[in-house]
Amino acid sequence: QKEVEQNSGPLSVPEGAIASLNCTYSDRGSQSFFWYRQYSGKSPELIMSIYSNGDKEDGRFTAQLNKASQYVSLLIRDSQPSDSATYLCAVNPASGGSYIPTFGRGTSLIVHP
Amino acid sequence: SAVISQKPSRDICQRGTSLTIQCQVDSQVTMMFWYRQQPGQSLTLIATANQGSEATYESGFVIDKFPISRPNLTFSTLTVSNMSPEDSSIYLCSVGGELTDTQYFGPGTRLTVL
Numbered sequence: 614q615k616e617v618e619q620n621s622g623p624l625s626v627p628e629g630a631i632a633s634l635n636c637t638y639s640d641r642g643s644q645s646f647f648w649y650r651q652y653s654g655k656s657p658e659l660i661m662s663i664y665s666n667g668d669k670e671d672g673r674f675t676a677q678l679n680k681a682s683q684y685v686s687l688l689i690r691d692s693q694p695s696d697s698a699t700y701l702c703a704v705n706p707a708s709g710g711s712y713i714p715t716f717g718r719g720t721s722l723i724v725h726p
Numbered sequence: 727s728a729v730i731s732q733k734p735s736r737d738i739c740q741r742g743t744s745l746t747i748q749c750q751v752d753s754q755v756t757m758m759f760w761y762r763q764q765p766g767q768s769l770t771l772i773a774t775a776n777q778g779s780e781a782t783y784e785s786g787f788v789i790d791k792f793p794i795s796r797p798n799l800t801f802s803t804l805t806v807s808n809m810s811p812e813d814s815s816i817y818l819c820s821v822g823g824e825l826t827d828t829q830y831f832g833p834g835t836r837l838t839v840l
Contacts, residue, residue, distance in 0.1 A: 621766075645827050656818055656831040657769070701768065705827050713759065714829060718768040 615640045617704050619717035626724055632689040634720050636702030639683070646678055646685045647703040647714060657701055661687060692724040728753055728821050730832035738838045739809055746805045747835045749819035754799035759829070760792070761818040769818065775802045809839045 616639040626632045634648075645664050649657035663669045663676040663685065675688040685704075689696055699721050703714035729752040739745050749758065760772040772792055773783045781794040795803045806813050816836050822829040 647828065649829075654836075656834045657829075658831070659828050662828065703829070713771065713774065714827070716769040718766075 615643075615704070615706055615715045617702055617715050617717035619700075619702050619720050621718055621720060623721040623723050626692050626722070628692060628694060628724055628726050630692050630724075632692045632696065632722055632724065634687040634689075634700050634702075634722065636685045636687075636704075636717055637683055638685070638702075638704045638715075640704065640706055640715075641680075641683060643680075643683075643704045643706060645705040646676070647705075648674075648676060648685075648687045649701040649703060649716075651699045651701060651719065653698070689722075692722075694724045694726055697722055697724050727828075728755065728830045730819060730821065730830060732819060732832040732835050734835060735833065736836040736838075738840065740840055741810055743809055744805055744807045745809065745837060746803050747817055747819075749802045749804070749832055751800045751821055755821045756799065757821065758796065758802045759820045759822075760794065760802075760804045761820060761831075763816045763818060763834075765815075772804070772817075806837065809837075811839045813837065814839045 618637045648661040650660045651657040661676040663678045669676045673690045677686045699719040701719045702717040705714045731750045733748045758775045761769045772787045773781045775781045775794045775796040777796045793805045816834045818834045819832045820829045
């Protein structure tokens with residue numbers, strides 16, 4: 614059973630702070646990792662993907678991957694109230710050529726003014 | 727990225743009835759997916775719908791309860807049959823998983839069963 618674990622939160626941070634969202638996964642051979650953002654009442658949208666160990670930066674977002682520890686994180690710098698949403702971690706399995714990800718339960722982020 | 731529409735966006739249904747959800751994509755895709763997202767839960771894959779073949783269902787989901795059609799490369803339907811309040815959920819279709827390992831989601835259908 615492939616599992617993706619996230620703290621459900623809510624994670625509450627003040628505006629302007631760094632929000633740190635974490636995710637662990639069970640399938641050691643997983644190759645690709647994603648962060649989706651889901652606003653209340655909306656569908657998930659992709660914000661970051663990462664495939665190699667280390668950091669990947671895109672604007673205020675940084676994804677971090679450590680395959681040895683089976684850990685992926687998302688940092689949001691200069692957090693804004695508009696970042697308040699649920700963040701879903703998704704992991705693609707290692708075998709079979711399938712690109713169907715396993716999703717975590719999501720972490721609710723609240724950025725307060 | 728693909729543009730995906732779903733109909734209806736929401737519905738309130740009576741126990742024992744069925745609802746068919748439509749998903750339309752603006753480009754031809756081989757694989758379409760149907761997910762369920764229950765309140766406070768993550769996305770659970772119901773089935774993969776490939777054009778020209780039977781849908782592939784995940785553990786815990788059966789064709790009699792969730793029949794799927796895939797008549798062409800841009801369209802699919804999911805029917806939620808003989809509904810009970812436990813079927814109250816958001817149902818999402820998505821595409822991806824072929825040339826890209828990114829999933830693109832439709833806006834979802836919010837279903838409430840009384």
